[in-house]
Amino acid sequence: MKRILSVFVILLFLAAPMACFADNDSVDTEYIFDFSALLTEEQLAELEAEAERVSQQCGCGIYVLTIDDYLEHGYEEGELWMMADTIYERWELGVGAQNDGIVLVVSLAGRNYEITTYGDFANAAVANYGEDTLAEEFLPDFRADDWYSGIYNYIAACRQLFSGAENTRSENAAPEHVFDLAELLTAEQLAELEAEAALVSQRYDCGVYVLTINDCGEYGYSGSELWKLAESVYKQWNLGYGVQNDGVMLVLSMAERDYDITAYGDFANASFTDYGKEALANEFLPDFRVNDWYSGFYHYITFSQRMLDMSAQGEPLDNYDDGGYTRGEMSVGTSAAIGAVPGLLSAFGVCGAFKRGMKNARTAVRAEEYVRGTDIKLNVREDIYTHTTEQRTRINTDSGGRSGGGGTSVNSGGFSHSSGKF
Amino acid sequence: MPNQVTNYKCPSCTGPLHFVGESGKLECDYCGSTYTVEEIEKLYGEKAEQAAQAFESAQAAPPSASGEWDTSDIGSEWGADGAKMRAYSCPSCSAELICDETTAATSCPYCGNPTIVPGQFKGVLKPDYVLPFKLKKEQAVEALKKHYQGKRLLPNAFTNENHIQEIKGVYVPFWLYDGEADADISYEATEVSSYSTSRERITKTKHFNVRRAGTVPFEKIPADASSKMPDNYMDAIEPYDYGELKPFSLAYLPGFLADKYDVSAEECAARADLRAANTAADIMRSTVGSYSSCVERSRSIHLRRGKVHYALMPVWTLSTQWRGQNFLFTINGQTGKLAGELPVDKGKYWRWFAGVAVGVTAVAAVLIKFLL
Numbered sequence: 001m002k003r004i005l006s007v008f009v010i011l012l013f014l015a016a017p018m019a020c021f022a023d024n025d026s027v028d029t030e031y032i033f034d035f036s037a038l039l040t041e042e043q044l045a046e047l048e049a050e051a052e053r054v055s056q057q058c059g060c061g062i063y064v065l066t067i068d069d070y071l072e073h074g075y076e077e078g079e080l081w082m083m084a085d086t087i088y089e090r091w092e093l094g095v096g097a098q099n100d101g102i103v104l105v106v107s108l109a110g111r112n113y114e115i116t117t118y119g120d121f122a123n124a125a126v127a128n129y130g131e132d133t134l135a136e137e138f139l140p141d142f143r144a145d146d147w148y149s150g151i152y153n154y155i156a157a158c159r160q161l162f163s164g165a166e167n168t169r170s171e172n173a174a175p176e177h178v179f180d181l182a183e184l185l186t187a188e189q190l191a192e193l194e195a196e197a198a199l200v201s202q203r204y205d206c207g208v209y210v211l212t213i214n215d216c217g218e219y220g221y222s223g224s225e226l227w228k229l230a231e232s233v234y235k236q237w238n239l240g241y242g243v244q245n246d247g248v249m250l251v252l253s254m255a256e257r258d259y260d261i262t263a264y265g266d267f268a269n270a271s272f273t274d275y276g277k278e279a280l281a282n283e284f285l286p287d288f289r290v291n292d293w294y295s296g297f298y299h300y301i302t303f304s305q306r307m308l309d310m311s312a313q314g315e316p317l318d319n320y321d322d323g324g325y326t327r328g329e330m331s332v333g334t335s336a337a338i339g340a341v342p343g344l345l346s347a348f349g350v351c352g353a354f355k356r357g358m359k360n361a362r363t364a365v366r367a368e369e370y371v372r373g374t375d376i377k378l379n380v381r382e383d384i385y386t387h388t389t390e391q392r393t394r395i396n397t398d399s400g401g402r403s404g405g406g407g408t409s410v411n412s413g414g415f416s417h418s419s420g421k422f
Numbered sequence: 423m424p425n426q427v428t429n430y431k432c433p434s435c436t437g438p439l440h441f442v443g444e445s446g447k448l449e450c451d452y453c454g455s456t457y458t459v460e461e462i463e464k465l466y467g468e469k470a471e472q473a474a475q476a477f478e479s480a481q482a483a484p485p486s487a488s489g490e491w492d493t494s495d496i497g498s499e500w501g502a503d504g505a506k507m508r509a510y511s512c513p514s515c516s517a518e519l520i521c522d523e524t525t526a527a528t529s530c531p532y533c534g535n536p537t538i539v540p541g542q543f544k545g546v547l548k549p550d551y552v553l554p555f556k557l558k559k560e561q562a563v564e565a566l567k568k569h570y571q572g573k574r575l576l577p578n579a580f581t582n583e584n585h586i587q588e589i590k591g592v593y594v595p596f597w598l599y600d601g602e603a604d605a606d607i608s609y610e611a612t613e614v615s616s617y618s619t620s621r622e623r624i625t626k627t628k629h630f631n632v633r634r635a636g637t638v639p640f641e642k643i644p645a646d647a648s649s650k651m652p653d654n655y656m657d658a659i660e661p662y663d664y665g666e667l668k669p670f671s672l673a674y675l676p677g678f679l680a681d682k683y684d685v686s687a688e689e690c691a692a693r694a695d696l697r698a699a700n701t702a703a704d705i706m707r708s709t710v711g712s713y714s715s716c717v718e719r720s721r722s723i724h725l726r727r728g729k730v731h732y733a734l735m736p737v738w739t740l741s742t743q744w745r746g747q748n749f750l751f752t753i754n755g756q757t758g759k760l761a762g763e764l765p766v767d768k769g770k771y772w773r774w775f776a777g778v779a780v781g782v783t784a785v786a787a788v789l790i791k792f793l794l
Contacts, residue, residue: 335791336783343783347775354575354774359763361752364657366704367697372639378709380606380635391625 031055036066036108038147047151054155057196058162059203059305060122061094061101064151069109080107084116094118096203096312102126104154106142113142121203122162129161163195177201182212182254184293193294196301204308206268207240207247210297215255223256227394227417230262234415240264248272250300252288252422259288260419263408269416271311272304273408275319277418280304288422318407432457440677443556448673462673491599491727493687500548503672509682517650518682519592521675531590531679531739532650532750547683549670551598551733553662555591555678555755562589562738565758566751574774577767580744591755593675593734594651595683598642599694600728603702606635607721611713632716634706640698642731645690647683651737652750653693658761659754662735666756670734680734687730699723 031051034044047064055061065087067073070080084105088094094101100119107113115134117126126134137157141150177197180190193210201207211233213219221229230251234240240247246265252258261280263272272280283303287296307317394411410416432439432450439448439457447456500507510519512530519531557565566589570576609632616625642664646656668674702723710716736755741748744765751762 332787332791336787338790339783339786339788340779342786343779343781346782347779350778351575351771351775354573355766355771358573358575358766361652361654361658361761361763363654364660365696365700367640367643367694367701368704369661370640370643371701371705372641375639376636376705378634378636380633381709382631382633383611383711384631384633386629386631389627389629391627393623393625 031061031063032151033063033065036068036106038066038106038108039151043148047148047155050152051155054159055095055101056302056305058159058199059096059100059309060119060125060158060162061099061103062155062158063088063093063101063103064106064154065103066106066108066147068107070105070107070112071109080105080112080114081116084114088116088118096121096309102158104138104151111142113139125162134158134161163199177208178210178297180210180212182214182252184212184252184254185297189294193297193301196298200301200305200308201241201247204305204312205241205246206265206271206308207245207249208301208304208308209239209247209249210252210300211249212252212254212293214253216253216258217255223253223258225392226251226253226258226260227262227415227419229253230260230417231413231415234262234264240268242267248304250284250297257288257422258419259422260417263416264414267311269408269410269414271308271316272416273316273318274416274418276307276317277416279317280307281418281420285420285422441554441674443554443558446554448676459668459671459673463671491601491687491691492729496547496550496597496687496730496732498548498550503548506672510679515650518684519679520682521679529590530741531592532741547732549595549734550731551667552593552670552674553664553667553733553735553756554674555736556666557736557738557753557755557758559589559591559738561758562591562753562755565753565760566740569751569760569762570764573764575766575770576764577744577770580765589738589740589753591678592737592739593678593680594656594737595647595681596644596656596733596735597647597683597687597690597694598644598731598733599687599691599698600641600730601643601694601698602637602639602726602728603698604635604637604724604726605699605702605706605721606633606723607703607706608633608719609707609710609716610719611710611716614714627714630713632710632713634709636706636709638698638702638705640701643694643697644733644735645693646735647685647687647690647732648681649684650681651752655750655752655761656737659737659752659757659759662754662756667733674734678736683732687732691727691730695725698725 029044029048032039032044032048039047051062051064065084070083071077073083075083084103087105088101088103093099093103096119098119098121100122102115102117102122105114105116113135115126115131117123134154134157138150138154141147141153176194178185178190178194185193197208197210201209211230213229216223216226216229219229219232230249233251234247234249239245239249242265244265244267246268248261248263248268248271251260251262259281261272261277263269263277280300280303283299284296287293287299310317394417408416432455439450439462441447441459442449445456447458448462449456507520510521511517512519512532515530515532517530517532570580611630611632613628613630614625615628616623618624644656644660644662646653703718703721707716707718738753738755740751740753740762743749747765749763749765751760753760
């Protein structure tokens, strides 16, 4: 009977999870659920923002739940883990295709805590890092009832463990992701961007790379051939993740201020569509135009993460606009208005030809009929070769399967590109 | 009926003679006798022989090396023939016309003014050459009618037969310029070839510096010497077949008016210069091979001006009024080539415009509606 009652209470709890604690939380949150009101509103807002930022950076949700007593919610002693699991699943927490995430549940009455992870990535990361090690980051604060510091340190530790886990997890990953040959970044900036790029790359099994060079002419390429340099580097440095070496690379050539976004591999090409690459470029170009390199690369990496996440969910960032015209949908007035353009042009052309035919008196400016043809003398006939110029144009082949203006144009080498000036 | 009466005296019956283009002979309207031009010239003096000698000498003369046109030997004095010439002037458009003593001008061939008045024959050079009319008036009328055909914007009333009856034959004075053009022109040319690999399209462009220099001789570039005759009308009915050019003789004039030149050879020379220079450049360019592109970088053209000849060319003219506007048509009296400006019926213009616009719009709208 007691068991049945417990199940009933749990179902009630799950049916209206937020309503159970509504009175304890006046701030609408998605990561920090402070139902025990341990934090001030300002602290809650600050920690919520930090948790959201780190979650997005790591591609792994970081959550905190505080309650007065888990026993009040139908759980038996020692079943806090069960409550944590249930909440995680029913509240649909987590990030990405596998809903990766970690939740820290704190029950004040017994001063109990529970750390629960979900998803392969999160499970592996915490297993490698050690749950106890993680707990040591916040327990001293909790023991001193410094809830804000404890939760803050928990979030910071999560960030560290997920980043570290990503850096050691993939055996196929290249050791670096940000190649700053033009030395645009400080060491700190470089390390931070490298960590971010590594995190995103390993999270989606798709390399996110940055390469800066002073002048592509030093490598034997002209400014318009930056795409060739990018393809060459990508192949020779064996970049990319997974069996198809998926990856995206942003290359900057500082001499001509050229950039090229190169994607390789089926997943990367599908994720970074032609439209998507333009959107990606719009993220970093404003920064590059004012020489804010760090911000530009940061925006490139974070937007790449967003595009990869959309692609992982089956909806890559793309534009399927077919021009707005579909068969049978155009009104008669619209088609007539459009048809009037060739109509008027034809009328002007025909009537203009008629009018020109009404006047044929024109002043002569040549006199070829009066040349004594046999007496023409050609005294000098020189044709001197001076030099040869060569122009190479990349041939794009459509990857097919997409219609209406969307999709990715992939060349015969398996690469797709988007280039321009910054 | 023609406006001018031909009355060149027949050696047999003293009846009037007139020149027939088809037979190339002078025919008597009364006894039917026919004479070659040479026979008549023999009867009417030795001037034709002198003109022939002038023609031969002109043909053999090399171009002058000076920078000015050689007008020293241009034309000649009329001598005794001057007494057989008459002059007329038009008080409306100031045209000055001459004809032989047997021809009467009754209206101006340019403006159609019927009150043309006799003037004094003086201060006019005798032409070196004359190109006889070959096209009869009836053929000129047919050429004009043919010109009307297919002109969808022509007012219906304009094709009225009465207008066509106003056609007149006029010998128009021309200066004929001989000379040479020394051209030296440089070009920048390219040869473009391209091929594709599996990943790239490679375009190779070979660059060349090209130079052509040479001499282009010109013979008898025409420029009309009448201020009343629009230059573009005369240019448009070229060319003439100079093979039929004859030393001037009064025998070719009966039945036709001759316009009196009022623009000097020096004043007309710029037109000949321009045509010679442009043509020399064209000929140099035509000797450049089949490059993919050829852009002229510099040119130097020096004209070596030669002799200038004075000739009368046959032109049929039609001047008519339409809604207060004067329309002139000219027809090459030798080849029948026609030049002129026809009036535009604005009503027809806009009806055609609306018809084409509506028709094409309807077709395009249907295609857009159902195919896109």
